[in-house]
Amino acid sequence: DVAIERANQERQAEVLNQEQLKRKQAALVGMQKAQYAGRGVDVSTGSPLDVMIDTISQSNFDMAISSYNSEVAARGLENEASVDWYYGDVAEKSGKSKATADVIGSVASIASWFKK
Secondary structure, X not given: OHHHHHHHHHHHHHHHHXXXXXXXXXXXXXXXXXXXXXXXXXXXOHHHHHHHHHHHHHHHHHHHHHHHHHHHHHHHHHHHHHHHHHHHHHHHHHHHHHHHHHHHHHHHHHHHHHHO
8 A cells, every 4th residue: 555655665764864863963972072172171071071961862852753753654644544445445345235236136127027
């Protein structure tokens, strides 16, 4: 089903997105370390460490939001697929019922014609 495939693609895209966000996080923290170190500041304690910890925390929060939004989108697509399958089943059963009714009606018409 197309909706299921789109849900799978959404999840696969999010895996790549998470990897990109991790790389951006590492690059940003690396840049912060380099700037502090360039000024001769010890990055292993105090405010510089607090700033980097906050950067990592905010980045992790952004990754969690992105992951959540992606999963919500994927589940919405899966629900769409479920609804499509349900309506397909209903249409199939309705078609079979109509076909059965048409056959019974035809047989009844033929039988009444022979009774004449």
